[in-house]
Amino acid sequence: MTGINSPITAEVIKSHGLTAEEYQRVLDIMGREPNLTELGIFSVMWSEHCSYKSSKKWLKTLPTTAPWVICGPGENAGVIDIGDGQAAIFKMESHNHPSFIEPYQGAATGVGGILRDVFTMGARPIANMNALRFGDPNHPKTRHLVAGVVAGIGGYGNCVGVPTVGGETNFHASYNGNILVNAMTVGLAQADRIFYSAAAGVGNPVVYVGSKTGRDGIHGATMASAEFSEDSEEKRPTVQVGDPFTEKLLIEACLEMMATDSIIAIQDMGAAGLTSSSFEMASKGGLGIEMDLDAVPMREEGMTPYEIMLSESQERMLMVLKPGCEDQARAIFDKWELDFAVIGHLTDTGRMVLKRHGAIVADLPIDPLAKASPEYDRPWVAGTKRPVLEPKQVPATDPITALKTLLACPDLASKRWIWQQYDHMVMGDTVQRPGGDAAVVRIHGSRKGLAITTDCTPRYCLADPHEGGRQAVAEAYRNLSAVGARPLAVTDNLNFGNPEKPEIMGQIVEAIQGMGEACRSLDFPVVSGNVSLYNETNGVAILPTPAIGAVGLLEDVENTASLPFKQAGDAIILLGETKGWLGASLYLREVCGREEGAPPPVALHRERREGEFVRAMIGEGTVTAVHDVSDGGILVAVAEMAMAAGMGATVEAAHGLPLHAWCFGEDQGRYLMTAPASQLPAILEAAQRADVAARVIGTTGGADLTLKGAGTISVGELVRLNESWLPGFMSAPDTNH
Amino acid sequence: MKPLQAAVIVFPGSNCDRDVATALEASMGHAPAMVWHRDTELPDVDLVVVPGGFSYGDYLRCGAMAAHSPIMREVKARAAKGTPVLGICNGFQILTEAGLLPGILMRNAELKFICKDVHLRVETSDSPFTRRYNAGTVVRFPIAHAEGNFFADAATLEQLEGDGRVAFRYVTPDGEASPEANPNGSARNIAGIYDETRRVLGLMPHPERLAEAALGGTDGKAMFDGLVEALS
Numbered sequence: 001m002t003g004i005n006s007p008i009t010a011e012v013i014k015s016h017g018l019t020a021e022e023y024q025r026v027l028d029i030m031g032r033e034p035n036l037t038e039l040g041i042f043s044v045m046w047s048e049h050c051s052y053k054s055s056k057k058w059l060k061t062l063p064t065t066a067p068w069v070i071c072g073p074g075e076n077a078g079v080i081d082i083g084d085g086q087a088a089i090f091k092m093e094s095h096n097h098p099s100f101i102e103p104y105q106g107a108a109t110g111v112g113g114i115l116r117d118v119f120t121m122g123a124r125p126i127a128n129m130n131a132l133r134f135g136d137p138n139h140p141k142t143r144h145l146v147a148g149v150v151a152g153i154g155g156y157g158n159c160v161g162v163p164t165v166g167g168e169t170n171f172h173a174s175y176n177g178n179i180l181v182n183a184m185t186v187g188l189a190q191a192d193r194i195f196y197s198a199a200a201g202v203g204n205p206v207v208y209v210g211s212k213t214g215r216d217g218i219h220g221a222t223m224a225s226a227e228f229s230e231d232s233e234e235k236r237p238t239v240q241v242g243d244p245f246t247e248k249l250l251i252e253a254c255l256e257m258m259a260t261d262s263i264i265a266i267q268d269m270g271a272a273g274l275t276s277s278s279f280e281m282a283s284k285g286g287l288g289i290e291m292d293l294d295a296v297p298m299r300e301e302g303m304t305p306y307e308i309m310l311s312e313s314q315e316r317m318l319m320v321l322k323p324g325c326e327d328q329a330r331a332i333f334d335k336w337e338l339d340f341a342v343i344g345h346l347t348d349t350g351r352m353v354l355k356r357h358g359a360i361v362a363d364l365p366i367d368p369l370a371k372a373s374p375e376y377d378r379p380w381v382a383g384t385k386r387p388v389l390e391p392k393q394v395p396a397t398d399p400i401t402a403l404k405t406l407l408a409c410p411d412l413a414s415k416r417w418i419w420q421q422y423d424h425m426v427m428g429d430t431v432q433r434p435g436g437d438a439a440v441v442r443i444h445g446s447r448k449g450l451a452i453t454t455d456c457t458p459r460y461c462l463a464d465p466h467e468g469g470r471q472a473v474a475e476a477y478r479n480l481s482a483v484g485a486r487p488l489a490v491t492d493n494l495n496f497g498n499p500e501k502p503e504i505m506g507q508i509v510e511a512i513q514g515m516g517e518a519c520r521s522l523d524f525p526v527v528s529g530n531v532s533l534y535n536e537t538n539g540v541a542i543l544p545t546p547a548i549g550a551v552g553l554l555e556d557v558e559n560t561a562s563l564p565f566k567q568a569g570d571a572i573i574l575l576g577e578t579k580g581w582l583g584a585s586l587y588l589r590e591v592c593g594r595e596e597g598a599p600p601p602v603a604l605h606r607e608r609r610e611g612e613f614v615r616a617m618i619g620e621g622t623v624t625a626v627h628d629v630s631d632g633g634i635l636v637a638v639a640e641m642a643m644a645a646g647m648g649a650t651v652e653a654a655h656g657l658p659l660h661a662w663c664f665g666e667d668q669g670r671y672l673m674t675a676p677a678s679q680l681p682a683i684l685e686a687a688q689r690a691d692v693a694a695r696v697i698g699t700t701g702g703a704d705l706t707l708k709g710a711g712t713i714s715v716g717e718l719v720r721l722n723e724s725w726l727p728g729f730m731s732a733p734d735t736n737h
Numbered sequence: 738m739k740p741l742q743a744a745v746i747v748f749p750g751s752n753c754d755r756d757v758a759t760a761l762e763a764s765m766g767h768a769p770a771m772v773w774h775r776d777t778e779l780p781d782v783d784l785v786v787v788p789g790g791f792s793y794g795d796y797l798r799c800g801a802m803a804a805h806s807p808i809m810r811e812v813k814a815r816a817a818k819g820t821p822v823l824g825i826c827n828g829f830q831i832l833t834e835a836g837l838l839p840g841i842l843m844r845n846a847e848l849k850f851i852c853k854d855v856h857l858r859v860e861t862s863d864s865p866f867t868r869r870y871n872a873g874t875v876v877r878f879p880i881a882h883a884e885g886n887f888f889a890d891a892a893t894l895e896q897l898e899g900d901g902r903v904a905f906r907y908v909t910p911d912g913e914a915s916p917e918a919n920p921n922g923s924a925r926n927i928a929g930i931y932d933e934t935r936r937v938l939g940l941m942p943h944p945e946r947l948a949e950a951a952l953g954g955t956d957g958k959a960m961f962d963g964l965v966e967a968l969s
Contacts, residue, residue, distance in 0.1 A: 151849075151850075154850050155850075158791070158850055158852075158881070158883075159750070159752075159791040159794060159795070160752070161752025161753070161790060161791075243794070244791070244794065245749070245750050245791060245793065245794025245795075245796065246794075248749075248750055248752065248791070248794075249749055249750075336749065337749065419852075420851055420852055420853050421849055421850045421851070421852070422850075422852060423850070423852045423881040424852055425852065425879055425881060425943075425946050425952075426752055426753060426756065426789075426881065427752075427755070427756065428753075428755070428756035428759055428760075428945065428946060428952065429952075430952065431951060431952065431953075433953075442951065444755075444759075557951060558951060
């Protein structure tokens, strides 16, 4: 790396991802030409990844409050009240670009980063989830990326001892050059013991703890803010290397420290490392910081101030301590064999002053950097609305054959091969394991539980970003309701292409507007989130993917519902309205080979009513199994309940609709429930009172799934088809040479 | 009858310490002592548990560094005096590295971490750990490991078999120790073994993870209940 006295040429400015206008702003703020260290700091602070400069205007429109929200967006993670003096703290974050370049370390450090965001706030992490999108299975890189990402997520999460309880995985050619790795962590804290990042108290010590600083990950944040091209793999040195063992020690040491009342503020060193953590803390507290970079624990010799400030070495935290607490704190970090160093103190100057070898090497005003980062109102255009496809415009095929195709297609095939590589039971509170509508983890030592889900249907979002945004939120709401949990709040992870293109910016704007509508209507505020833009390679963007992570509360984990059929002879009840919507459906794509049509609309007023009804039925204990109807429609949903139970069913389609539209239409706002015949009259009556459409479509039992008048297939055969695709794909002979 | 006292050893990187403490407390009626790996003395206990996790990050070799922690000298001394020692998962790996149990745990045959429920056959009820099970009973415990592939030389395997020191074997739900039932390539489907006295047990599966109905099963609970019964 060049020295701090290198001239700031146009080339240097460009390589730091700053535009000419942005550089002029740097000059205005500094009142002089910056040195290289200072330029590097501006560069990472104003990167899209750290500043949200393209999306900020629209993110502000999302609803973020509710009586149970303790802390919304702006801190490391969102915080919600879950009663009994407890709080759930959660967030989802992307690690897309690094995971494509180096899948194991990229995914592993993604998990490490989101864990730190959560325990920084005083929470013990209790569950991890993830939302993954890979390219076409036939693309030569896909298998290698799946193997690496899954091993990386497992390698990190298993070692730190936080269960990875579920997630979702899709495949689509649009992700060939830009996979998505979105990781979510949920933690548990005492509601009156939440830790924030605002520094306070002039003169108070600024303390560095955790791993030593090395040269890894320099400029990761700027890499994550640019499109990829063929030579992106040359960026491998900017991918960080994770050490989950150190993270585990860091969790225990931080939680032990947090119990001592010596921490004033704490912030993890994530993207842009020491730079963003120190600016964030100082800016929020309206203070300055003076740091002696010689005191930073370093892994390598001869590191420049530029490298120290921009390193993204993992497993590090920055804290402001109460004066006089240093020795007590040091003893705790010594016990856990982690580095501990006082590297500076707070000042009242509002400036960041950095020293190295006794000399001042950077001197910057904090607020103009942290608060006055650029905010763009980028031009955008609304997408053209696709026409609505009528069932008769979609070819009908034998429903059993189509069912077989769908259950073995990459998006619907069992993901057991993935989640069996994640320890999903450690911590001893996993009540509903992966494979259901939502995972359920118990609050340790109580009967309460948290339900957790991640959802997004990117093909709907491409067809209509506004409707797709609504649908992602509504499906999360449905999945939580399907296990009996009251939906409380969401975290979002917005993955899109290059926002400088008006049509991509249009996707972003419309998806956020759709999400906002759904969140408002369902009382489901957004409490944290992350934006990942520039997911494009050689000008081709990913499907718009606003992934939603959501958390709900169960008062009693014994009072939950799961999707397997429980006993023969139960009635299968369909809730919601079925019109046979095949536009943008999985049937259309997988069976007919067409990706077209408008996506199914979400009726938010009905969505809420139905969710409340389902939760009431589960609460009363009258239903035996519940499953939401999503990708693939009714017949796929019935098959999933049958496969999970190893028990068949007989169902009969409604008259008046083409059979393929009834079986595979993806009308929204629907659930399947089962109940003993004796409960049926009460349930149907309650549905009528609640103004929820309900009708019996069949009965459980036997070893086969039978669609009356159309065909039958054994559940064993369905299981074989559904379970064999992913292991077969992953063990196929390697063709990537 | 004196209530059972137990200790759970905590290494840097242990992550099933709380889980096994919870299961022990449910059976014992009070919490076990949590003993830090740097301690050089154990409290006066009737049972020592070496829990699962990734002690020292599994660096070097699973269990290799933990086996040389200060507390392990004391654990070995207690075992020599007849105090029962239970090693689960990483705890089993540590006990083999410490020389308390023979054999080693290699990388799983399919080279991947596996987390799932497996069926095990209880090979003998003649131990403080398994007295509440009938020999030949099939139980369901979860596994969660990448290095659980038990290996020992032929003579050691013969001796383990001959002495009745195979504690658990991976089997089908019907109790057959077939290759399909073997999740990790372990020699002779071995999931857990005893020392010569049957007072030291190491096993890869986690009894503490299915010791409560709310978590989906209670087959593991009988191990902890049996220990309380045997050692109180």
